[in-house]
Amino acid sequence: MRTFSAAAFAALASTTLAAPVHLHKRQESLDISQTLQNILDNTHGSDLYTYPTDLTRGIVPKAIHSHNDYWRDVPFYSALSVGCVSIEADVWLVNDTLLIGHERSALTSARSFDSLYIQPILSVLRRENPITQYIQTPTRNGVYDTASDQTLYLFVDLKTDGPTTWPYAIRALEPLRQAGYLTTYTRNSSGEYITPGPVTVIGTGNTPLNQVQPLASRDYFFDANLALLSTTQSNITSYVSPIASTQFSRYIGSPNATTLDFNSTQLQTIQTQIAFAKSKGIGGRYWDTPAWPVSTRDAVWKELVGQGVALLNADDLLAAAGFTGPAGW
Numbered sequence: 001m002r003t004f005s006a007a008a009f010a011a012l013a014s015t016t017l018a019a020p021v022h023l024h025k026r027q028e029s030l031d032i033s034q035t036l037q038n039i040l041d042n043t044h045g046s047d048l049y050t051y052p053t054d055l056t057r058g059i060v061p062k063a064i065h066s067h068n069d070y071w072r073d074v075p076f077y078s079a080l081s082v083g084c085v086s087i088e089a090d091v092w093l094v095n096d097t098l099l100i101g102h103e104r105s106a107l108t109s110a111r112s113f114d115s116l117y118i119q120p121i122l123s124v125l126r127r128e129n130p131i132t133q134y135i136q137t138p139t140r141n142g143v144y145d146t147a148s149d150q151t152l153y154l155f156v157d158l159k160t161d162g163p164t165t166w167p168y169a170i171r172a173l174e175p176l177r178q179a180g181y182l183t184t185y186t187r188n189s190s191g192e193y194i195t196p197g198p199v200t201v202i203g204t205g206n207t208p209l210n211q212v213q214p215l216a217s218r219d220y221f222f223d224a225n226l227a228l229l230s231t232t233q234s235n236i237t238s239y240v241s242p243i244a245s246t247q248f249s250r251y252i253g254s255p256n257a258t259t260l261d262f263n264s265t266q267l268q269t270i271q272t273q274i275a276f277a278k279s280k281g282i283g284g285r286y287w288d289t290p291a292w293p294v295s296t297r298d299a300v301w302k303e304l305v306g307q308g309v310a311l312l313n314a315d316d317l318l319a320a321a322g323f324t325g326p327a328g329w
C-alpha cells in the first residue's frame with residue numbers, strides 16, 4: 001500500500017531531485033549481476049541519468065477528478081502523484097485573501113489558494129517547461145511528462161459570495177497567466193477559439209455565470225449543471241463549459257443495495273445526460289457519488305465509466321487509480 005507522507009512530497013517538490021530511494025530498494029531484489037547493480041546504485045542523480053522534465057516521469061494521467069483535494073495532507077501533489085487530470089480547490093474570500101478549506105473552521109492563513117495551488121502548479125510546470133539551449137520557443141507542456149498535451153483541470157469552488165469572490169480568483173491566476181500556462185477562449189469576427197494550455201480553470205460553486213459566459217476573451221470556464229444542459233442552461237456551449245457536473249445523489253440516486261443494479265429510469269437519465277453533453281462537445285462528471293460500501297462505489301464507477309463520463313470523481317485516489325473499468329478505460 002502506498003502512502004503519501006509530507007516528507008516524501010517535500011522531497012518531490014525540492015529543486016534538486018533526490019535519488020529515488022524506493023527505486024534503489026526495488027532494484028536490490030532483481031536478479032542481476034553485481035556490476036550492473038553497482039552501476040544502478042551509483043549513477044542515480046548523475047547528469048547522465050536525469051533529465052529536466054523527469055518530475056512526473058512514469059505517471060500515467062487518468063480521467064480522475066481529485067474530489068476534496070484540499071483534504072489531503074499535500075493537496076495537488078497527491079493528485080499529481082497518481083495521475084489525476086483534475087483537481088478542485090474550495091476557496092473562501094477572507095480579508096482580500098483566498099483561503100482554502102472545506103468549511104470556515106478549517107481555514108488558516110498559511111493555507112491559501114496561492115500557496116496550495118497556484119505556486120505548486122507553477123513550480124511543476126516550470127520543471128516541465130525548462131529553458132535550455134535546445135528550446136527555440138517556450139514550450140507549454142502540461143504537468144505530466146508522459147502526456148505533455150494533457151491539460152490539468154483546476155476547479156475553483158467558490159464558497160463565499162460569487163460576484164465578489166470571482167474577481168479575486170481571476171487575479172490569483174496571474175502567475176499562471178503571465179507564464180502562458182492557461183487555456184484561453186477568444187471570440188472575434190471570425191469565430192470562437194480555444195487555445196489549449198497546461199491548466200484549464202473552471203469556476204464552480206458560487207461562480208457567477210454572467211462573469212464568464214458573456215466575455216469575448218478569458219482564461220477561465222464555468223462548471224455548468226450536467227442535468228440542466230438541455231433545459232435552463234441550454235445556451236451553454238463547450239466554449240463556456242468544457243466539463244459540466246451534477247450531483248449524483250440528487251439526480252440519479254443509489255443503485256439497488258442488493259443487486260447493485262440501477263433501475264431503468266436511472267440508467268436512462270445517466271445516458272441522456274451524458275449523451276446530450278457529448279453532443280455539445282461537453283464532458284460529463286458526477287459528484288456526490290456513493291463512497292461506501294466499496295462494492296456500491298465500484299458499481300457506480302463502473303456504470304459511469306461505461307456510460308462515458310469525462311472525469312471520475314474520486315475521494316479515494318489510489319482506489320480510483322487502480323480501478324479496472326470496462327475495456328477502453
Ligand SMILES: *[C@@H]1O[C@H](CO)[C@@H](O)[C@H](O)[C@H]1NC(C)=O
Nearest residue numbers: 093094095096097107108109
Ligand atoms: C480581517 O481584518 C480586520 C481588520 O483589519 C481584522 O479585525 C480581522 O481580525 C481580520 N479577520 C481575519 C479572519 O483575519
Ligand SMILES: *[C@@H]1O[C@H](CO)[C@@H](O)[C@H](O)[C@H]1NC(C)=O
Nearest residue numbers: 186187188189190191193195
Ligand atoms: C480571432 O482569434 C483567433 C484566435 O486568437 C485568431 O487566430 C484570429 O486571427 C482572430 N481573427 C480576427 C479577425 O481577429
Ligand SMILES: *[C@@H]1O[C@H](CO)[C@@H](O)[C@H](O)[C@H]1NC(C)=O
Nearest residue numbers: 210213214232233234235236
Ligand atoms: C442564456 O440564457 C439565460 C437564461 O435564459 C439568459 O439570461 C442569458 O442572457 C443567456 N446568455 C446568452 C449568452 O445567450
Ligand SMILES: *[C@@H]1O[C@H](CO)[C@@H](O)[C@H](O)[C@H]1NC(C)=O
Nearest residue numbers: 252253254262263264265266
Ligand atoms: C429508480 O430508482 C430511483 C432512485 O432510487 C427511484 O426514485 C425511482 O422510483 C426508481 N424507478 C423505478 C422505475 O423503479
Ligand SMILES: *[C@@H]1O[C@H](CO)[C@@H](O)[C@H](O)[C@H]1NC(C)=O
Nearest residue numbers: 255256257258259260261263
Ligand atoms: C433490489 O433488488 C432485489 C432483488 O431483485 C429486490 O428484491 C428488491 O425489491 C430491490 N430493492 C428495491 C428497493 O428496489
